[in-house]
Amino acid sequence: MDELTKVVRDYVVREYLEEGDDREITETTPLISGGIVDSFSMVSLRRFLEKKYSIHIPDEAATPQAFDTVQSIVALVRKFQMAAPTSA
């Protein structure tokens, strides 16, 4: 598991899995459809990603599908990392 995937997965486990919930979160565990993250909670997850990776995720890209798995979230972050202007 690469570093980005690990960071996203660990954040999801720490922030969104209820204490005592021993479900394993893999890269493909459904987060939105599985009820772990909902559309309201997505806001704080998006805020975390934007800050951590200095990216901007536009509203039209912040869809439930894009946030449904660790894998899709990682893909989203990578897409906007590539789109972000590099600092001088």
Add this chain to the structure above:
Amino acid sequence: MSNPPAYQELIANFDWAIAERELGYATGGPINIGAMCSDRLCSQGLADKPALLWEDYQGNEKRFTYDDIRVLSNTIAHFLCGLGIHPGERVCLFLDRVPELYIGFLGILKMGAVAQPLFSAFGEESLSVRLCDAGTSAIITQKKHLYKVRKIRNKLPSLRHIIVVDADGSPAQQGEVSFQMDQVPRIQQFPVYPTTAESPSVLHYTSGTTGQPKGAQHVHYSIIAQYLTAKWALDLRPDDIYWCNADPGWVTGTSYGIIGPWSNGITQVVLDSGFIAERWYEFIEKYRVTVWYSAPTAIRLLMKEGVEVVRKHDLSGLRHLASVGEPLNPEAVIWSQEVFNKPFHDTFWQTETGCIVIANLPGMTIKPGSMGKPFPGITATVLDPKTCEPINQPGVAGLVALRPGWPSQVRTYWNNEAGFKAKFKNGWYLCGDRASIDADGYFWFMGRDDDVINTGGHLVGPFEIESALLGHPAVAESAAVAKPDPVNMEVVKAYVTLKPGFKPSDDLELEIMNNIRRRLSPLAMPQEIEFTDFLPKTRSGKIVRRILRCKEFNEPVGDLSTIMEE
């Protein structure tokens, strides 16, 4: 297939006795929602008809006939009696949308206890406040939510039993008991408790501007209105496959996710899954859903996903679409007409009304953006805020008010009769909303008349959020207000002043947001926090949320004469 009757035809000589007759209720006799929604249908020859077709996010399916829900609700009722739960005691359902939630609701009512459904995403603080106020005796939950219950248990002296529906071993702690619905012996016959019209049935918590959430106490007679409004406003017919998106943790999920369809003998489908547009369309197609009761927030999310995903599915089974939660914007009505070839019919009601009170009824000309007209048997108007007299001039904004006396009207607020009485003025029940009525009698929603935040169709009280914010070590003062949002209509925004030693930062904002989400719920989490040096206050020191709300909505703030100058 007959066309729905015209509005004038429906209201002519209307009497709630129509529903009493159809449900076989005799004035003064026993009436029990649990039995009305199961035993009664079986005795009418519907025992083998599917009552619930359930599916989870992984595609696991369960099917229950009306006889199944009769017997399984008997089984739950019998189990609760065996624990020593007595009629009138509150039994909380703290479950995801699993079959035990729907069938357990009937079981609780059958043995005479009061069902207290709570949204399973509630954090421990939201849960604790509501269980404590209700003096809840038992809670039915799942393993995944057990930890929250355990954490607050020592604050809840009335809570004697924690019933876990999916425990795979013996109970771990004292007071916890396992109940696996599909493994215990089925109880074929159960002596339904002879509740009467005014016997308490359901306790739904709802938020107000001041104080903690209030428990809206409903009674078994409410089924009279829920049955008929489901039949007429949602146009339910015997062969329908009905899908209500609402979670029974909220009133729509019980009035129209359990009582309405099942009292009408309808087959309903339930998807225990978070929102994914593709999944929803697959579900509608797979089950050939004919009547769909959704919410503006969900509809706007679907609009955002575009029409391509719709075109991939055969949704031709859909016959009637309706919506509730917050005003349905005209664009959504027009979009559904274009995409589904039929419009969403907006309906208006709230926890306290127990049933739809204003609606775009089937067959009525829809004015996109309008709430519709009063349901037959409901006298609705808008009142002048100063005189509390009805406004007779079309297009003038006033307070939405209902003449008391419909069957599913809230009977009181639990432990808060004064708060309940305050909802009535000049012989009218005040809904807390502002609207106008046009020359054709259509109501047009204009906004809340208080500080309650309507987010995604759910009312969130600012007091509860502000109390939780003050529990954060960095927060000195706070104000929670509504902020406009294109999808959820409103979201929570918090204004916060910090204690000495704390400085505003993105990290702190995120930390506070997550803190509120965990303690209260994702709905209550501020989606934005504005750190400020001071909050507007009256000369007596009370924070004036109105000014902050006006700022968010770009509205004039009005009279500021009582505001303290900084």
